[in-house]
Amino acid sequence: MNSKRGIIEGISALLVVVLLLGAAYAYTxxxxxxxxxxxxxxxxxxxxxxxxxxxGDIVGVKKINNFSQVITYVQARTQGxxxxxxxxxxxxxxxxxxxxxxxxxxxxxxIEGWKGNTPIIYYFENQSWITINxxxxxxxxxxxxxxxxxxxxxxxxxxxxxxxxxxxxxxxSPFIINGNTYLAADQNVGIDNTLVNVxxxxxxAVGYIPILGVLKLWITGKTTYIPMESNIVMALVLAAIVxxxxxxxxxxxxxxxxxxxxxxxxxVNKEEKKS
Numbered sequence: 001m002n003s004k005r006g007i008i009e010g011i012s013a014l015l016v017v018v019l020l021l022g023a024a025y026a027y028t029x030x031x032x033x034x035x036x037x038x039x040x041x042x043x044x045x046x047x048x049x050x051x052x053x054x055x056g057d058i059v060g061v062k063k064i065n066n067f068s069q070v071i072t073y074v075q076a077r078t079q080g081x082x083x084x085x086x087x088x089x090x091x092x093x094x095x096x097x098x099x100x101x102x103x104x105x106x107x108x109x110x111i112e113g114w115k116g117n118t119p120i121i122y123y124f125e126n127q128s129w130i131t132i133n134x135x136x137x138x139x140x141x142x143x144x145x146x147x148x149x150x151x152x153x154x155x156x157x158x159x160x161x162x163x164x165x166x167x168x169x170x171x172x173s174p175f176i177i178n179g180n181t182y183l184a185a186d187q188n189v190g191i192d193n194t195l196v197n198v199x200x201x202x203x204x205a206v207g208y209i210p211i212l213g214v215l216k217l218w219i220t221g222k223t224t225y226i227p228m229e230s231n232i233v234m235a236l237v238l239a240a241i242v243x244x245x246x247x248x249x250x251x252x253x254x255x256x257x258x259x260x261x262x263x264x265x266x267x268v269n270k271e272e273k274k275s
């Protein structure tokens with residue numbers, strides 16, 4: 001009976017997983033529909049912070065087809081949209097050809113064209129917190145550290161695409177320019193060497209499950225950036241699963257078993273008499 005019950009529970013669990021994956025695929029139009037974050041470039045500090053993307057989180061990724069489906073930092077801050085994973089704008093997952101891997105960073109702005117050496121920024125409306133000086137753009141009071149971000153675009157003149165950046169990278173950038181601005185965009189600190197075009201984008205982050213991806217990072221040995229709190233919670237989850245698996249199923253009351261046996265025997269006797 002116990003083995004039969006175990007088989008039924010296993011099949012049920014498998015069906016639930018298949019249904020969840022199917023629903024996630026239908027919603028995101030992506031396979032796989034989610035990624036596990038391996039670096040701390042989107043964290044707001046070295047520890048775990050609820051509401052932002054931490055190392056070991058599982059992030060859903062929804063497919064996009066054109067640049068306007070990505071709401072950049074510049075657009076979101078201009079429109080007064082709500083904070084998204086700790087700051088303005090969408091977080092995107094894109095294929096970084098320079099590093100040869102997927103990167104999950106925030107879309108800061110979209111360059112839709114050029115006037116000479118001056119970028120045409122999608123949703124630039126002479127905001128007081130943006131300054132454009134030739135190919136250089138300064139965005140003031142950015143991120144959880146409230147730093148002034150300098151984006152140097154001289155080597156990208158003529159290109160169209162997104163400027164991207166990790167939240168953690170700006171807050172901890174060592175590249176100080178003129179005393180009060182910082183270089184931190186992927187395109188300025190050796191993370192990428194081109195603007196990010198739509199064909200590179202796997203999708204936009206659309207929800208996440210915190211911490212559970214830590215198990216995969218343990219298995220693959222990519223544990224350097226996992227917050228201590230995430231390690232502790234994952235260990236507790238695994239311990240709870242093991243304890244549950246080791247607890248024996250409750251035994252049936254002997255009186256109930258004897259009663260069932262008598263009823264079964266009585267039924268058999270009645271059938272024999274009828275025959």
